[in-house]
Amino acid sequence: AYLTSADLQEQLLTIELANHGFIRARQLAWQLPTPRQGVAQAQIAATEATLKTRAPQTLHTRLQHFYHLGDGGLLTQQRRFAEALRLPLAEFIQGSRFVLRDPFVKPLVKSTVVQSLVQLKVDQELTMLWLDDHEYPFTPAACLPLEAMPVVQVGYAELAKRFANSDPLTYQARLQTFNLHLALLYPFVDKAMIDPGRWIDEMS
Numbered sequence: 001a002y003l004t005s006a007d008l009q010e011q012l013l014t015i016e017l018a019n020h021g022f023i024r025a026r027q028l029a030w031q032l033p034t035p036r037q038g039v040a041q042a043q044i045a046a047t048e049a050t051l052k053t054r055a056p057q058t059l060h061t062r063l064q065h066f067y068h069l070g071d072g073g074l075l076t077q078q079r080r081f082a083e084a085l086r087l088p089l090a091e092f093i094q095g096s097r098f099v100l101r102d103p104f105v106k107p108l109v110k111s112t113v114v115q116s117l118v119q120l121k122v123d124q125e126l127t128m129l130w131l132d133d134h135e136y137p138f139t140p141a142a143c144l145p146l147e148a149m150p151v152v153q154v155g156y157a158e159l160a161k162r163f164a165n166s167d168p169l170t171y172q173a174r175l176q177t178f179n180l181h182l183a184l185l186y187p188f189v190d191k192a193m194i195d196p197g198r199w200i201d202e203m204s
Contacts, residue, residue: 006033013040017047023085023092027119048088062087066095070104077109085116093122100128107131111183118143118187130188143187151189152182155196162200177203 009028016025022044029040052059066084069077084095096113099105110128117126117140127135146152159178163171178200185192193199 006036010036010040013044017044020051020086022048022088023116023120026089027116030119030121044089052088059087059091063091063095066092067098069095069099069109070102074106074108077106078112081109081112089120092120093117093124093126097126100126101135103129103133107184111186114138114140114143114187115146118145128187131184131192136188136191138187140187146182146186146189149189151193151196155182155193155200158197158200174200174203 009032013025013028013032016022016028025044026041029037029044032040062083065080066087069080069084072080084092087095096117099113100110114128121141123139123141125137125139127137129135155178156175159171159174163174181193181199181203182189
């Protein structure tokens with residue numbers, strides 16, 4: 001409902017910038033019509049530069065908290081990640097490199113970090129310590145959004161075919177579980193989910 005027009009998106013972007021919400025502002029900028037994207041990104045970069053000059057200690061503290069994201073439980077990590085969304089892009093990427101290789105960061109939080117980097121179209125290679133305790137490189141700009149991955153679309157179609165009409169309650173429950181699995185596996189869903197139909201069988 002919020003993103004019905006470019007003008008409204010620009011208003012939201014302005015609000016995010018006023019609150020130092022640089023990461024959400026950049027994500028909004030990518031959703032603008034192409035001619036407006038460059039202007040918006042330049043506006044965000046200028047605001048980031050101003051804050052770096054005027055409040056370096058504030059940014060240092062935010063980045064330090066992001067580095068220590070792995071300390072504490074899931075709620076603490078989610079709160080610190082929300083704070084990290086108020087970092088400039090360069091510092092957010094810098095912190096993300098550390099967070100994604102930290103064995104103490106919850107997989108769900110790592111997935112949220114990855115999805116943010118994909119939405120930001122970050123065209124740099126990063127490394128992620130994945131669920132199998134191995135590290136894998138990936139470039140966010142080259143990753144499909146979760147819902148656009150072919151294996152995910154096949155899985156959604158299979159779930160709908162099996163349950164959507166015949167058993168709506170089971171469908172909603174299985175869909176919720178499937179979405180959680182997808183979030184945990186992202187961005188390497190297709191490394192684990194070779195056969196979505198069989199994966200759904202195993203969820204039963």
